[in-house]
Amino acid sequence: MDFAYDARTEELRAKLLAFMDEYVYPAEEVAHQQRERLASPWETVPVVEELKAEARRQGLWNLFLPDSEYGAGLTNLQYAPLAEIMGRSPQLAPTVTNCAAPDTGNMEVLTQFGDEQQQKQWLEPLLAGEIRSAFAMTEPDVASSDATNITTHIERDGDEYVITGRKWYISGAMHPDCKIHIVMGKTDPDGEDIRRQQSMVLVPRDTPGVTIKRAMQVFGYEDHYHGGHAEVIFDHARVPVSNLVGEEGGGFAIAQARLGPGRIHHCMRLIGMAERAIELMCRRAVSRNAFGKSLAQQGVVHNWIADARVTVEQLRLLVLKTAWLMDTVGNRGAHTEIQSIKIATPRAVVDILDRAIQLHGAGGVSQDFPLAELYAGARTLMIADGPDEVHQRSLARRELKRYL
Known part of the structure; x- marks a missing residue:
């Protein structure tokens, strides 16, 4: 293993360090002041949009994606020192470079497992930073540390899936720009292989039956910059079968x-x-x-x-x-x-x-x-x-x- 960063990593490190010094660190206090004047704490503060535009202009955008068709085409080894730099201001830097969870993981899922229509409808606006997303896996009523415990039902009814369940600490779901949830639930709850009982489906936020019940706090913080961590209720929410990600049992x-x-x-x-x-x-x-x-x-x-x-x-x-x-x-x-x-x-x-x-x-x-x-x-x-x-x-x- 060579411990030296390659030329591209060094170039991006230099650009990112300068971006942090010139734009991100000074914006931390500005962002706090602007948030105090917002009608809702979940709205995006103006300085974040300004920083996103500047990051895109400088080519500091979607650095996390190894697929060059969608992102910067960096390896994990190349991305590591860049993510470290962004971690110095975790509320702002990952967001303004479009490298913030849960959007990063959701974009990776859609890149690897989404079909052409799903990628066009959801991946492309996520890559452009036009919308946000949420990943709905954790549940309050079971020990979610064992993912096979998940109880949310995804039942097929003709050409639709019907989703019923309760999720919490769903990161990003409070953000007004969150337009899509990737929901994990059981399509085959009685299946012999407990690791083939689950599937994932795309559930738009405005689907009837989807209720954002409340924002969950973390040590008293609501994590406004990342869109919070919500409790979400799915009460017989219906989506087309075409919203299945990958295959049934592949969740x-x-x-x-x-x-x-x-x-x-x-x-x-x-x-x-x-x-x-x-x-x-x-x-x-x-x-x-x-x-x-x-x-x-x-x-x-x-x-x-x-x-x-x-x-x-x-x-x-x-x-x-x-x-x-x-x-x-x-x-x-x-x-x-x-x-x-x-x-x-x-x-x-x-x-x-x-x-x-x-x-x-x-x-x-x-x-x-x-x-x-x-x-x-x-x-x-x-x-x-x-x-x-x-x-x-x-x-x-x-x-x-x-x-x-």
Whole structure:
């Protein structure tokens, strides 16, 4: 594995770093001020649209898609350092470059499994940033860490599917531009193969029977920039059979194909969040005095900063190795590494953010610094895309199998 970035990655890194310095970081406070003046907190603030136009103008758009027909045509290894940079401002940067979840995963699903009509109707406007989308999988009434537990029914009635179920923490669903849900449910609930019971269908938001019940909070945050996390009710919502994604019984496999890239993208951005935390720690340490000397002279602060730097360097290498394996042997060949980074990265970044919050005192838990919101996002990723314990269970079984 070559540790040097190739020429194209270096070129995009330079452009993206300049874009962040010139446009994104200054826009963070502007966006907060503009949001306070909106009639609804779910509306898009004007500065976001301005940044999207500038990102497109600079060619910093759809960087996540490896298919050059639809996106930048970057490998996972090329995209990793770019996602890390965007992770330093996770509320704005991924959104304004059209690289934000859940749209990224949904675009990947439509690219791989959508038919020509589905791609024209939904993928093309998503690629253009004209609409937003949601991925409806998690349910409140079952342990969704085991996706085979999902109870939402997708029943065929002639030329239509009838969808009935309750979902929650459906990211993006509160956004007024969210026009389409990819819904996972059971088309064959009594099937012998529990991994062939599920299917995915496209359900437009304005379908009769679809109700956005409420916005779910995450540690008190509603995540307005990403369109929130909604509880959604599907009450006999009807869609044409042509809205099936892939084949009946293929929902579980599609979900796994979607979640692999999603997990590494989250880990890439988490490293950027940790880098932002280290920067804020250092700036705080050299600017504040306590007990007769600066915080930068306190031994415990030295330990926090040194440990954070070592941890980030370790995590980055593991994420880059995983990206390289995904590029060279495929997602299945990198399964162990994907699970490893999913376990290691969020918990380590949560610890770094916790130290950064501690160093900032009351300011660390306030809205005057991004640390509390970063912490909420990082801590959530110990649950999202499969809780840590599920990945630990699977990883340990794979290790033990060699000895049984």
